[in-house]
Amino acid sequence: MKITLELEEMSVGLREDIAYETKDVEILSNLAKDINDNVKKAVAFNVNTSAETLAKLAEDEDYEVKEEVAFNTNTSVETLAKLAKDKNYKVRKAVATNEKTSAETLAELAKDTDYAVRRAVANNANTSVETLTEFSEDTDYRVTLTAKETLLKRKKLSSN
16 A cells, blocks of 8 residues: 655645755755745755756745755856846855856956955855956955965965
């Protein structure tokens, strides 16, 4: 005897647990349409979520859902570029930390008004030397120091 339970009939907590742990892209795609933000955040967090599903979640109203999308390494370069223009600095900062964010998007984020976003750009391996050099004149010393450290690390790696 096989017992099945539809996702809609499950508790929010159970749907959230499934969203965090499943590897099934179809289930993740269905859970991405959930009305509960915690379930959608869990889908966005899951490394098995497809780029297509993440692109849809990037349009969500909840900034925490978009932040998780921006952190996910399955998120496409195009979706990251769109999220880089989000009004919430936490979303933009998450884009700046993603290893898939392009140098072009990082160059745009380097002009952000929030120091935390610029500092995350200075830490990203995809940030161009030109952008890092421009940070030497940043208004926030933390950004300047981070950029200098990143440039030093790169210099050491290239000399080995």
